[in-house]
Amino acid sequence: MVIVEQFLKLFENFQYLELNQLAMWLIGGLLIFLAIKKEMEPTLLLPMGLGAILVNLPINPAEAESGILGVLNHLFNMGMTHESFELFPLLLFIGIGAMIDFGPVLSNPKLMIFGAAAQFGIFFTLCLGLMVGFDLNDAASAAIIGAADGPTSIVVAQTLGSKYMGAIMVAAYSYMALVPVVQPPIIKLCTTKKERRIRMSNASGRPVSKLTKILFPIVVTIVVGLFAPGSVALVGFLMFGNLLRECGVLDSLSETAQKVLANLITIFLGISVASQMTADKFLTWETILILGLGLAAFVFDTFGGVMLAKLMNLFLPEGKKINPMIGAAGISAFPMSGRVVHKMGLAEDPQNFLLMHSIGVNVSGQVASVIAGGIILAMVQG
């Protein structure tokens, strides 16, 4: 009898299993599948996928906080909450800064304007979010998915106290990986074949001195600090990483930031975000709305960038016209968006090499998206 009782104890947990937890296992499995099979942002979707399964395992509610959910919540509180200064995304930005070469945009600085235009989707989606009934903070948090930049999305959503952190993170990282699927149809819809075949000279780029590369992160930090103090932490850490890269005397630190630091933080970030993916928080209509808003943000970002290039072309003389597709690379999903535009250019005209321009715009989108995050914070909080 005792043996049977002891054996049955193994099945005790089954009584706590709910249907929505099973649904979350499927969602976790889907994220893992996309990460491994489709190689979509595997560094984040994989830990988030397994994490989604972990936090939805059946457990006696009384013991939940001492179990895996407690551990992940602790990790989340240590590095992701506003009280912990969103330490994980900020530290990740040091690594990202160390990875970015601002050379292409420094050699042709006017391309940066497309980085600004391609943030249109964020602000437009904020209005859409309000229209579907979210309050201002949640609408802004959903809209910032359009920054196409995970760390910025986390910082803004956390600072604004959004209840939909898990959905925002899933949307931010999945759409980033889906850039090659989302952007081309929008670009094609907004441009004519003739426009897509516009060739841009690579000779317009000027040589960039080492001093310029060193001064650039310092100048950007000061300018952003003065005008958008809300994003100074993000920009400061991004530019600190870049300064490590460009200074030329801290190669080992730069390499550590690019590899060890970025990898370590990515592991913690992915798995701790999963703590927000419990069935009761994630399986709601609002999650579906947020996924929809995120998609809208990406679509209108692309639209904004392309439209500015088309507008500029109205005033530019023949031979100096801009291929409007490069405007779409202003979305900061780096470097996918730049590559997508380059490939589309080649598909239209095998001799049309847009890579230098599109990567330049793409890099400036990285800076612009952080600034947009800071502006959103300043305006929504203020």
Add this chain to the structure above:
Amino acid sequence: MNFLNQLMAASIAENFKNVVSDGLPIMVAGMLGIFVVIGIIILSVYALSLIKCDGNFTRGLRALFGKK
């Protein structure tokens, strides 16, 4: 059903009011703000590259202010 329709209409009107009062001002001011900040960064980069354009700091500074 009628009540539900009225409720939805009221909620759409309320949400639209929020868009006009909160969303649109943020959208316009935000886009303007981002263009201004990026514009200043672009000008700074031009200034930086001009200063160092020929590898000579003094000559570059003179070029920045239009002197030969």
